[in-house]
Amino acid sequence: MKHLILGYGYCGYYLARHLLNQQQSVTAISRHLDSAYALEGLAHISHDIATPFIWEDADTIIYYLIPPAGDNDHDLGLQKFLTHSHLQASQVIYFGSSGVYGDHQGAWVDELSVCHITSKRQQRRLDAENQWVTFCQKHHIPLTLLRIAGIYGPHRLPLQAAREQIPIINPQVSPYTNHIYVENLAEISVALTQIKSSGIYNIADGNPTTFGVLQQLVAQLLELAPPSLETFEQAWERASPMKKEFLSASKRLSIQSLKTKLQSSLHLTPLADAVKLSLKSQGLLS
Template structure:
């Protein structure tokens, strides 16, 4: 009788919830250590996820009954799914907590928008939350729901507050081509960035190195205003720089959502992330990544 255990089944289970771009980048970092399940609401993505090394699970966070078979599936979870697009509460994350096993290790990727406008100040993870729009309030709600689950179920939760995620496929090229205006320098706001590859790496490390209940800024070292970022992208790809307008002029030119991003200014400190997770960013500054993209 063969009593050997198949190593494939001996590995612990990891569930990636919301396995989009960042989740696909995460898979190569975790698939040798875990038996990875990837949740998707799109059946057509099953082949892509399987080819990337995951076991696809088709279910919908907006339809709780489709999640029942996932209950207690995996003791490790990376939650990448955004909230539903409306309201002040994140019902998707409430549905996620219903399937988490007691004692699970959960990494949740949130957003730096939970701080609201900080007037350009350098902020760390102890900053008081002050969301200014429903999109950010949903994220604050998700964090609170997960913290309550962790207390109740003795879970080990890490929250990664990520700023603007970029990669070669996630640049504002269309916006530049459409000549969408940016703020004049005197009205401009500080923005923060993280490369999608680095965010995936941070999430992988947080599964093991994050302290229980800890918040980390998943942000790079760039200190750049939004218009400067658009200029850097335009210069790297040979596009005209965006026209600059005063804030009162811009109100009539851009969508309310875009205007909301242009109304919040903050700089994220990332010392805790580096110190406690031991991360070495591949792309410490946006300029480095753009230069590498030019060479391809």
């Protein structure tokens, strides 16, 4: 079995490392190979997916990690890629976003929940899912859609916010948010291929938090002063457009489907432990 990673960056690195540790054959596709993501045994092909791509080995699992770009309602880059490329595979894993659900006012959300689309970014993500569904149905390839929560790990923690003591929203009035440790994301992705599971899966740690919890944990572990609390309105006033989109999409991701499918092979690192491991990886904790 071969593994092809389309869009090789932060998440792709952890995925490739996990696969290589299992003695798998891994090829990664990206425009350039960042030296920070180089791995012994990894085959890398420099390629821009804006141009046609040919992969004819059907004994391959394809992982697509490229987020939609632009300001359209559709993922035009993916559309062009799928239209002009020739791909053979035994399974496709699409790394999507739980952002497609939109705002559920803090309610629990499973894979059958309605998608309340309120932004072009959410619409592009949903369009990308639909494009992969159409492509895989046409070519009779099993498809697994991952609706992934906020990814964190080494070099993906709110260190600057913790050091600058940026205020966080009072937990009593804060929306909910969801997380997944990048190492767990890689492990789950591979586990789903090993049981040949298709369908849609929410990918999170199953323990939603309020906004600011990651920052609090970082501050606590680094023995920094804790952040002060502010109102939702104060946070909204200084938030970027993307942060406002997150703040206005309160939901709690249910991972019951994932638990049922993977059972004992599902291992989730508790948030505090994963943050500690990430800080140690960066040399910030002994």
